[in-house]
Amino acid sequence: MNKSLLSILLFLFSLKTFYGQKKEDYKPYTIENTFKKLKKDYPLISAITPLASDSIIYFQDITYKKTKSSKLKLDIYQPKSSNKKDTYPAILLIHGGGWLVGSKENQRVMGQNLALHGYVGIPVSYRLGFEATYPAAVNDLKDAIIWIKKHAKKYRINPNKIVILGASAGAHLATLVGVTPNSSLYSTNSKISNEVQAIVNIDGVVSLIHPEAAAESKPGKTSMAGIWLNGEKDENLKLWKEASPLEYVGLNTPPMLFINSSHARFHTGRDDMLDILNHYNIYNQTHTLPNSPHSFWLVNPWFETTLNHTVNFLKNVFK
Numbered sequence: 001m002n003k004s005l006l007s008i009l010l011f012l013f014s015l016k017t018f019y020g021q022k023k024e025d026y027k028p029y030t031i032e033n034t035f036k037k038l039k040k041d042y043p044l045i046s047a048i049t050p051l052a053s054d055s056i057i058y059f060q061d062i063t064y065k066k067t068k069s070s071k072l073k074l075d076i077y078q079p080k081s082s083n084k085k086d087t088y089p090a091i092l093l094i095h096g097g098g099w100l101v102g103s104k105e106n107q108r109v110m111g112q113n114l115a116l117h118g119y120v121g122i123p124v125s126y127r128l129g130f131e132a133t134y135p136a137a138v139n140d141l142k143d144a145i146i147w148i149k150k151h152a153k154k155y156r157i158n159p160n161k162i163v164i165l166g167a168s169a170g171a172h173l174a175t176l177v178g179v180t181p182n183s184s185l186y187s188t189n190s191k192i193s194n195e196v197q198a199i200v201n202i203d204g205v206v207s208l209i210h211p212e213a214a215a216e217s218k219p220g221k222t223s224m225a226g227i228w229l230n231g232e233k234d235e236n237l238k239l240w241k242e243a244s245p246l247e248y249v250g251l252n253t254p255p256m257l258f259i260n261s262s263h264a265r266f267h268t269g270r271d272d273m274l275d276i277l278n279h280y281n282i283y284n285q286t287h288t289l290p291n292s293p294h295s296f297w298l299v300n301p302w303f304e305t306t307l308n309h310t311v312n313f314l315k316n317v318f319k
Contacts, residue, residue: 175201
C-alpha cells in the first residue's frame with residue numbers, strides 16, 4: 001500500500017477511535033459565555049466591551065496565511081497620529097481555549113485598549129486542534145510574526161519591538177513561540193526572523209510534563225492537550241516535552257511577564273522558569289491576582305488590572 005495513503009488511513013482511524021470527541025462537544029469559548037459562567041460566583045463583575053474610539057485606526061479580518069483548510073486572519077488596532085513617521089511596538093494577541101476552541105475576537109478589546117496606550121494591538125487566529133494538530137498552531141503564529149515584520153511599514157510598526165501575548169492555552173503558545181525563535185522544529189519558510197522582544201503569559205502553563213502538571217484526561221475521554229498532541233502524555237511523551245516552553249528557556253529568552261489567577265494549576269512550571277530567567281538576569285515580572293478565576297482577563301475588574309500590568313511591563317522593556 002502507498003505510504004501516503006496508509007498515513008491518511010491511520011490518521012482517519014485515530015480520529016474515529018482515539019479522540020472520541022468532536023468540536024461540537026465543546027461549548028464555544030467567548031467573552032459572553034465566560035461572563036455568564038463567572039457571574040454566578042462573582043456577582044460584582046461586569047462584561048468587557050469593544051471600543052469605538054477616534055484615537056484608533058481599525059483594520060479587521062486581514063488574511064495573513066492560507067492553508068489547505070482555511071484562511072487565517074488577524075486584526076490590527078493602530079494608534080492614530082498626525083505624524084506619519086511615528087512607529088509603535090506591536091503586540092500579537094493569542095486567544096485561549098484549550099488549543100481546540102476560542103477565537104481572535106476574544107482578544108479584540110485588549111488590542112483596542114493597547115492601541116490607546118501607544119501599541120499596535122494584533123489579535124490573531126490560528127489553526128485549532130480539530131482542524132490541525134500540533135505543531136500547526138505554532139507554525140501559524142510564527143508566520144504571523146513574519147507577516148507583521150513584512151508589513152511593518154504599512155501599519156507603522158517598529159519591527160524591532162514585537163511582543164507576543166497569550167491567555168490560557170494562548171499563553172502556552174505565546175511562550176512556546178517566544179522561547180523558540182527560528183527553531184528548526186518549526187517551519188516558516190522565510191529568511192525573516194520570527195524572534196520577539198518580550199513575552200506576556202496570562203495564566204498559561206509553561207510545561208506539560210512538569211510534576212505540577214495536573215492530569216487532564218478522564219476515563220473514556222481524551223484531554224484537550226491529548227487531542228492537540230495526538231495522544232496523552234504516557235502515549236506521546238516526546239511531543240508533550242517538545243511542546244513545553246520550559247525546555248527551551250535560557251540565556252537568549254526575552255523578558256517575560258506572568259499574570260496569574262489564584263488557581264495554582266495554571267502556574268505549572270512558572271517558578272522553575274523564573275529561576276532560570278533570574279539566573280541569566282533576564283528582566284521579568286510576576287503578578288498573581290488574589291481570589292481571581294481563570295479567564296479573569298475577559299471580565300472587569302481584572303481586565304483593567306491585566307492591561308495595566310502589561311503596559312507597565314512593556315514601558316520597562318522598551319524604555
